[in-house]
Amino acid sequence: MTILNRMGLAALSLALTTSVAFAQTEVTWWHAMGGELGTKLEEIVAGYNASQSDYVVTPVYKGSYAETMTAAIAAFRAGEQPDIVQVFEVGTGTMMAAKGAVYPVYQLMADMGADFDPADYLPTVVGYYTDTEGNMLSMPFNSSTPIFYYNKTAFEKAGLDPNTPPATWEDLEAYSKQIIESGAATCGFTTGWISWAQLENLSAWHNQPIGTKENGFGGFDAELTVNGPLQVKHWENLKRWQDEGIFQYGGPGGGADAPAKFYTGECAMYMNSSASRAGVLENAADFEVGFGMLPHYADTPAQNSIIGGATLWVLQGSEEAEYKGVADFFTYLSSPEVQADWHQYSGYLPITQAAYDLGIEQGYYEANPGSDVAIKQMTLNPPTENSKGLRFGNYVQIRDVIDQEFQALLSGDKDAQQALDDLVSRGNQLLRDFEAANQ
Amino acid sequence: MDTKRTVFPSQGLPYLLVAPQIIITLIFFIWPAGQAVKSSFEREDPFGLATSFVGLSHYVRLFQDPAYLASIGRTAVFALAVTVISMGLALILAVAVNRLIRSATTYSTLLLWPYAVSPVVAGILWWFLFNSSTGILPYMLSFFGVDWNHQLNGTHAMILIIVAASWKQISYNFLFFLAGMQSVPQSLNEAAAIDGAGPFKRFWTIVFPLLSPTTFFLLIVNLNYTMFDTFGVIDATTTGGPNQATNILVYKVYTDGYIGLNLGSSSAQSVILMLFVIALTVIQFRYVERRVQY
Numbered sequence: 001m002t003i004l005n006r007m008g009l010a011a012l013s014l015a016l017t018t019s020v021a022f023a024q025t026e027v028t029w030w031h032a033m034g035g036e037l038g039t040k041l042e043e044i045v046a047g048y049n050a051s052q053s054d055y056v057v058t059p060v061y062k063g064s065y066a067e068t069m070t071a072a073i074a075a076f077r078a079g080e081q082p083d084i085v086q087v088f089e090v091g092t093g094t095m096m097a098a099k100g101a102v103y104p105v106y107q108l109m110a111d112m113g114a115d116f117d118p119a120d121y122l123p124t125v126v127g128y129y130t131d132t133e134g135n136m137l138s139m140p141f142n143s144s145t146p147i148f149y150y151n152k153t154a155f156e157k158a159g160l161d162p163n164t165p166p167a168t169w170e171d172l173e174a175y176s177k178q179i180i181e182s183g184a185a186t187c188g189f190t191t192g193w194i195s196w197a198q199l200e201n202l203s204a205w206h207n208q209p210i211g212t213k214e215n216g217f218g219g220f221d222a223e224l225t226v227n228g229p230l231q232v233k234h235w236e237n238l239k240r241w242q243d244e245g246i247f248q249y250g251g252p253g254g255g256a257d258a259p260a261k262f263y264t265g266e267c268a269m270y271m272n273s274s275a276s277r278a279g280v281l282e283n284a285a286d287f288e289v290g291f292g293m294l295p296h297y298a299d300t301p302a303q304n305s306i307i308g309g310a311t312l313w314v315l316q317g318s319e320e321a322e323y324k325g326v327a328d329f330f331t332y333l334s335s336p337e338v339q340a341d342w343h344q345y346s347g348y349l350p351i352t353q354a355a356y357d358l359g360i361e362q363g364y365y366e367a368n369p370g371s372d373v374a375i376k377q378m379t380l381n382p383p384t385e386n387s388k389g390l391r392f393g394n395y396v397q398i399r400d401v402i403d404q405e406f407q408a409l410l411s412g413d414k415d416a417q418q419a420l421d422d423l424v425s426r427g428n429q430l431l432r433d434f435e436a437a438n439q
Numbered sequence: 440m441d442t443k444r445t446v447f448p449s450q451g452l453p454y455l456l457v458a459p460q461i462i463i464t465l466i467f468f469i470w471p472a473g474q475a476v477k478s479s480f481e482r483e484d485p486f487g488l489a490t491s492f493v494g495l496s497h498y499v500r501l502f503q504d505p506a507y508l509a510s511i512g513r514t515a516v517f518a519l520a521v522t523v524i525s526m527g528l529a530l531i532l533a534v535a536v537n538r539l540i541r542s543a544t545t546y547s548t549l550l551l552w553p554y555a556v557s558p559v560v561a562g563i564l565w566w567f568l569f570n571s572s573t574g575i576l577p578y579m580l581s582f583f584g585v586d587w588n589h590q591l592n593g594t595h596a597m598i599l600i601i602v603a604a605s606w607k608q609i610s611y612n613f614l615f616f617l618a619g620m621q622s623v624p625q626s627l628n629e630a631a632a633i634d635g636a637g638p639f640k641r642f643w644t645i646v647f648p649l650l651s652p653t654t655f656f657l658l659i660v661n662l663n664y665t666m667f668d669t670f671g672v673i674d675a676t677t678t679g680g681p682n683q684a685t686n687i688l689v690y691k692v693y694t695d696g697y698i699g700l701n702l703g704s705s706s707a708q709s710v711i712l713m714l715f716v717i718a719l720t721v722i723q724f725r726y727v728e729r730r731v732q733y
Contacts, residue, residue, distance in 0.1 A: 098488060404682045
């Protein structure tokens, strides 16, 4: 594809008989950002293309995260891969295992002589994407973490302090009851992402392991351990809260029905990605929105939350000139101005300390309450083995298993212990398959 | 049959004439199917960097997996329900329309519309109607004491996809039944009427037997439709949930292969699915066709 493009470019420049034949190297970037985020992404790329004349980055929207990743893999098998592909965090294990297919970012930056210091990046963000030796394998682009949203107007109506979100799950239960009894809302809370928010982040937030081998960072032979007492207690509570009308389920995956339950005022509290902030503010027309950190159980102090989102992976098989372009583009993308702009627009986390500092300097966080909850929650404590992130193969399917077992719990087919035990044994089977396929 | 044989002037011409069809079949069916069979015996990482031969282990694993066996059962329920409902309703509608004289065309046109709707749109449409918080059907069902929740109740989810998939297929079946009925000689019906046979008797002894080629054709087409083409309906409504209650074979092939990138197992599943459909079609031609009166 790139050869064809270049031939086209050469033909064009010959036809125009200008002196700038082969002037620009084209770098292709497959991404999964639709809608407003896609427009913003194209704006960033246009800014880069205008800033220099050696390279042209061409962004191509390839659909959902899963579609983009599958498309890139299929293209790689056919020898037609893009230079850069955006891959969601659960695809990290698969990408990392594909040693001959990816060009690790730290190596790319060194080979191309780019100005690159891993220490500039926020450890809690890049930690998810570094190998055990601390080398950064992919370039973080859009990372977020689940945070807590609440309906201040409903809090006020129920006689609660609208400026104090519940700090613990015990508070959350009590507040919910008060809200429902007062008629301020018909349901206490709902949540997006059962897997990400109510299991993975729940574990990290309480400093409990998600799996062995440092949540899978230490090797492919890791096993899941999410059937511990804390997780069982939480899922038991969610089931009970559902039966009592305190909690409403928003569906599998991202929880497609959850946002509407919060926007319409049906549920007074809501947990979802920090990148949902713009959407929440836009849709919550009839009430004032408050922001807070995720609740924790009173007997366990909060640790730090973990991220989700996507990073940019560089694929092998292109020419050096293109990789030079990729390195140059990544340097631009990490610059404080570009990062701060993207972070402030989208609600995704800034990936460098400098971008966060720039936001503080600009007074952005003061002017936009709630916009720094995510970063504060991520950096609440130095990450432990349990709260650095997770890295498991076949994790896309394991996420499905989590949803399935949660549905079995809510429909009353299984109790919490049984659902989580089954989740662990089915998940481990998928992990063993991945291990066997990647030896 | 000899009367139908055409004699070609040259030996090569017939082969040349069928060549385009053969080539298309080879490229778009035989070759990919062969690839699927090949990769069903292999374990491979998604990027195709390392491939190892694992024999029948994907197949063995599938038939030991309770989730897969359950999926076969669900597919059978789904396929039978959709086929019976969509063919049954289509037949009733065709009989009704066939009795009309002036308004038949209008009704036919209206009844054909759903067929023009893509499976995804049909799925979304029913998803809206059945949405537990905003849909009208759960609201009406609540008066009958039904607490509709297809997000957690597997039976409700199955009913939803059966309704959506059948609704879309009724138009197609209707068209064929109507055409079939119009080719039933009116003289037979009239003769039977003179002999004193009522409308019901006439339908069962004359029209229905004469429709059997159409019915047989539709049976095969509908079973294939439910096995393969209902993917869009499921993807747009339940995505196989809740807790795999609507994860029929073809959808499982997609999730394991396309989303999960487990190419070996996904290939093995498509081979099994292919064998099911081949077997069903053979059974139909061998045993059901004998009772068909052309």
